[in-house]
Amino acid sequence: xxxxxxxxxxxxxxxxxxxxxxxxxxxxxxxxxxxxxxxxxxxxxxxxxxxxxxxxxxxxxxxxxxxxxxxxxxxxxxxxxxxxxxxxxxxxxxxxxxxxxxxxxxxxxxxxxxxxxxxxxxxxxxxxxxxxxxxxxxxxxxxxxxxxxxxxxxxxxxxxxxxxxxxxxxxxxxxxxxxxxxxxxxxxxxxxxxxxxxxxxxxxxxxxxxxxxxxxxxxxxxxxxxxxxxxxxxxxxxxxxxxxxxxxxxxxxx
Amino acid sequence: xxxxxxxxxxxxxxxxxxxxxxxxxxxxxxxxxxxxxxxxxxxxxxxxxxxxxxxxxxxxxxxxxxxxxxxxxxxxxxxxxxxxxxxxxxxxxxxxxxxxxxxxxxxxxxxxxxxxxxxxxxxxxxxxxxxxxxxxxxxxxxxxxxxxxxxxxxxxxxxxxxxxxxxxxxxxxxxxxxxxxxxxxxxxxxxxxxxxxxxxxxxxxxxxxxxxxxxxxxxxxxxxxxxxxxxxxxxxxxxxxxxxxxxxxxxxxxxxxxxxxxxxxxxxxxxxxxxxxxxxxxxxxxxxxxxxxxxxxxxxxxxxxxxxxxxxxxxxxxxxxxxxxxxxxxxxxxxxxxxxxxxxxxxxxxxxxxxxxxxxxxxx
Amino acid sequence: xxxxxxxxxxxxxxxxxxxxxxxxxxxxxxxxxxxxxxxxxxxxxxxxxxxxxxxxxxxxxxxxxxxxxxxxxxxxx
Numbered sequence: 001x002x003x004x005x006x007x008x009x010x011x012x013x014x015x016x017x018x019x020x021x022x023x024x025x026x027x028x029x030x031x032x033x034x035x036x037x038x039x040x041x042x043x044x045x046x047x048x049x050x051x052x053x054x055x056x057x058x059x060x061x062x063x064x065x066x067x068x069x070x071x072x073x074x075x076x077x078x079x080x081x082x083x084x085x086x087x088x089x090x091x092x093x094x095x096x097x098x099x100x101x102x103x104x105x106x107x108x109x110x111x112x113x114x115x116x117x118x119x120x121x122x123x124x125x126x127x128x129x130x131x132x133x134x135x136x137x138x139x140x141x142x143x144x145x146x147x148x149x150x151x152x153x154x155x156x157x158x159x160x161x162x163x164x165x166x167x168x169x170x171x172x173x174x175x176x177x178x179x180x181x182x183x184x185x186x187x188x189x190x191x192x193x194x195x196x197x198x199x200x201x202x203x204x205x206x207x208x209x210x211x212x213x214x215x216x217x218x219x220x221x222x223x224x225x226x227x228x229x230x231x232x233x234x235x236x237x238x239x240x241x242x243x244x245x246x247x248x249x250x251x252x253x254x
Numbered sequence: 255x256x257x258x259x260x261x262x263x264x265x266x267x268x269x270x271x272x273x274x275x276x277x278x279x280x281x282x283x284x285x286x287x288x289x290x291x292x293x294x295x296x297x298x299x300x301x302x303x304x305x306x307x308x309x310x311x312x313x314x315x316x317x318x319x320x321x322x323x324x325x326x327x328x329x330x331x332x333x334x335x336x337x338x339x340x341x342x343x344x345x346x347x348x349x350x351x352x353x354x355x356x357x358x359x360x361x362x363x364x365x366x367x368x369x370x371x372x373x374x375x376x377x378x379x380x381x382x383x384x385x386x387x388x389x390x391x392x393x394x395x396x397x398x399x400x401x402x403x404x405x406x407x408x409x410x411x412x413x414x415x416x417x418x419x420x421x422x423x424x425x426x427x428x429x430x431x432x433x434x435x436x437x438x439x440x441x442x443x444x445x446x447x448x449x450x451x452x453x454x455x456x457x458x459x460x461x462x463x464x465x466x467x468x469x470x471x472x473x474x475x476x477x478x479x480x481x482x483x484x485x486x487x488x489x490x491x492x493x494x495x496x497x498x499x500x501x502x503x504x505x506x507x508x509x510x511x512x513x514x515x516x517x518x519x520x521x522x523x524x525x526x527x528x529x530x531x532x533x534x535x536x537x538x539x540x541x542x543x544x545x546x547x548x549x550x551x552x553x554x555x556x557x558x559x560x561x562x563x564x565x566x567x568x569x570x571x572x573x574x575x576x577x578x579x580x581x582x583x584x585x586x587x588x589x590x591x592x593x594x595x596x597x598x599x600x601x602x603x604x605x606x607x608x609x610x611x612x613x614x615x616x617x618x
Numbered sequence: 619x620x621x622x623x624x625x626x627x628x629x630x631x632x633x634x635x636x637x638x639x640x641x642x643x644x645x646x647x648x649x650x651x652x653x654x655x656x657x658x659x660x661x662x663x664x665x666x667x668x669x670x671x672x673x674x675x676x677x678x679x680x681x682x683x684x685x686x687x688x689x690x691x692x693x694x695x
Contacts, residue, residue, distance in 0.1 A: 108308070218632075
C-alpha cells in the first residue's frame with residue numbers, strides 16, 4: 001500500500017483489541033462490531049453502559065470498550081431499568097441472546113417494554129442455547145435438531161418458536177421494535193441502520209427500543225459458517241419475517 | 255425535631271429518604287406493602303424514583319442496576335419475596351454492590367402466613383443464595399431503632415460495598431410508635447465509589463461482574479470477600495445488654511419483637527426478685543457470639559434461654575457461642591403466633607425449677 | 619488501487635469473506651496463522667474495487683479496506 005492509501009473501512013476502535021472467544025463465523029462478532037460502530041458514530045460511547053447477558057455474549061465487555069454490568073440470566077432488562085431510572089442521562093443497552101431473553105427473561109423484557117423503559121435492547125436470536133452446548137431454546141425451529149431435541153423440535157410437545165418482535169409489538173406502550181438479519185451484506189447494512197435508529201430513539205429519550213437480530217450458531221447447528229447463513233435465510237427467515245413492527249410515531253391502534 | 259406517631263413500615267420508608275436513598279424498587283407483599291405505598295407518594299416530592307416491578311426477582315436485579323451507578327437504592331419485602339431475591343443477593347455480595355434490603359418477616363415456610371415471624375434468621379445470616387457470602391443483618395426491636403438502623407444500613411452497605419439487610423417482623427412493620435428523625439444527618443466519610451458504571455468518558459471502562467471462569471480468580475474473589483466479613487466481625491458487632499448483672503440466674507438471648515417481650519418478663523420477675531438478664535443481638539451478622547459466651551460462663555448463670563418466633567434458628571448460633579459450657583434452652587412459637595410474656599415467664603420458672611441438668615442439646 | 623489488509627491475528631478462517639466477495643479475489647491461504655487457522659488472503663489485488671463487503675461480513679474485524687482516491691459509494695454503511 002503506498003503512502004496515499006486511505007482506509008475506507010477499519011475495525012472500530014470501540015471494538016477493542018481482543019480476539020473474541022466466539023466460534024469462527026459466529027454472527028455475534030458482526031453484531032458486536034455494528035454496535036461498536038453505532039456508538040462511535042453517535043459519539044455516545046463515553047456515557048454508555050452496557051448490560052451483558054448470561055450466554056456466549058457474556059464476555060461482550062471484553063470487546064466493546066464501554067462501562068458494563070454483568071446481569072443475571074434473563075434479568076438484563078431489570079438491570080437496565082434500575083440503571084436508566086436513576087441515571088437517565090446514561091445511554092443504557094442490554095445485549096441478550098434468545099435463551100437469556102426469550103426463555104428465562106421473558107417476564108423482564110415484557111414488563112420493561114410495557115413500562116416503556118427508555119433503554120435499548122439488542123436481541124440476538126440464533127434459535128439455540130450456544131454457551132451451554134446447543135440445547136433447544138424457545139426460538140428453536142420446528143424440527144430443528146439440538147442437544148435437547150435430538151429428534152427435532154416436536155411442536156406438539158414443546159410448542160412453536162416464540163416471535164419476540166411480534167410479541168412485544170402487541171404491547172400498547174409506544175416503542176421501536178424491528179427485526180433484522182445478517183445473512184448477507186445487504187441485510188447487515190439494514191441491521192446497522194436499525195441499531196442506529198434504536199440508539200437515536202434513546203438519545204431523544206423517546207421510548208423503549210429493541211432490535212431482534214437473527215443470528216447464527218455454526219458450531220451447535222453443525223454447519224459451516226456459510227451454510228449457517230444460508231440456513232438462516234431459508235429456514236429462519238420465513239418464520240421470523242424481517243421488518244419494523246413498531247415505531248413510537250406510528251399511531252397506536254386500539 | 256418533634257416526634258411523629260408513625261406506622262413502622264412508613265417510618266422505615268422515611269428513614270431511607272433521610273439517608274439519601276430516594277430510589278426504591280419493590281413489589282407488593284403483606285405485611286410491608288405500606289412502604290411502597292408511602293414511597294409512591296413521597297419520592298416524587300424529593301426527586302426520587304419509585305418503580306413497582308413485575309416480581310421480586312426483577313426487584314433484586316433493578317436494585318443492582320440502580321446501585322451500579324453509585325446511587326443509594328433499596329427495597330422492602332417480606333419473607334417469600336426475599337426468597338425470590340436470593341440469587342440477586344448472592345450476586346450483590348460477589349460483585350460488591352451496596353444494596354439495602356428490608357425484610358418485614360412473616361410466617362413461613364411456603365406461602366405461610368401474614369403475621370409476624372423470625373423464621374428467616376438462617377436465610378438472612380447464613381446466606382439464602384448460592385456460594386460463600388454474608389450479608390450484614392441488622393435487627394431493630396422498636397420503631398425508633400428501625401429508623402436508626404435503616405439509616406445505618408445505607409452507611410454500612412457503602413462502607414463495606416456489601417448488601418445489608420434490616421430484618422424486622424410484621425409486628426414492627428404494622429404497629430405505630432412515635433419516632434424522631436435526626437435533624438441534620440451526618441455520616442462518617444465513606445470511600446469514593448470509583449467502581450461505579452457512570453460512563454467511561456475520560457477514564458478506562460469499568461466492569462461490574464461476578465463471573466470468574468478462571469478458578470484462581472474466583473477463589474481470589476472469595477478470599478477478598480472473606481477478609482471483609484472478618485472486618486465486619488471485628489468492627490460491626492452491636493448488641494444491647496438489658497439488666498445483666500451478677501445476680502442473673504438465667505441469660506436470655508432474643509432479638510427484635512421477642513426481645514421487647516423478654517424485657518417485660520424480666521421487669522415482672524425482678525419484682526419477684528428473680529433476676530434474669532437479656533443479651534439482645536442488634537446485628538445478627540456479625541453475631542455477638544463472644545459477648546454471649548462471656549455472660550454465659552459466669553457462675554451465677556444456670557442456663558441460657560433463647561426465645562424466638564421460629565422453631566429455633568438463632569439458638570444454633572447461641573449454642574455454638576456457649577460451646578457447651580452451660581445448658582442452652584429454647585422457647586418459640588411460629589405461624590405468626592407471638593409468645594406472650596406469661597409463656598416465656600413460665601418457661602423460665604420451669605428451667606429454674608430443674609436441678610442443674612447435665613448439658614444436653616436443646617433439641618433433646 | 620483499492621485493496622484489503624487481512625490481519626492474521628484476528629482471522630479465524632471462517633471463509634465468509636471469501637464466499638461474499640463479488641470479485642471472487644479472496645481465497646483461503648495454505649499457511650496456518652499462529653492461532654492455528656488458515657487465514658483468508660487477497661490473491662488478485664488488481665481487481666479489488668474497495669466495496670467493503672468482505673469487511674462487512676467479517677465477524678472478527680480482521681479486514682481493513684483501503685483505497686486511493688476513488689471510493690465505491692453504492693451504499694453507505
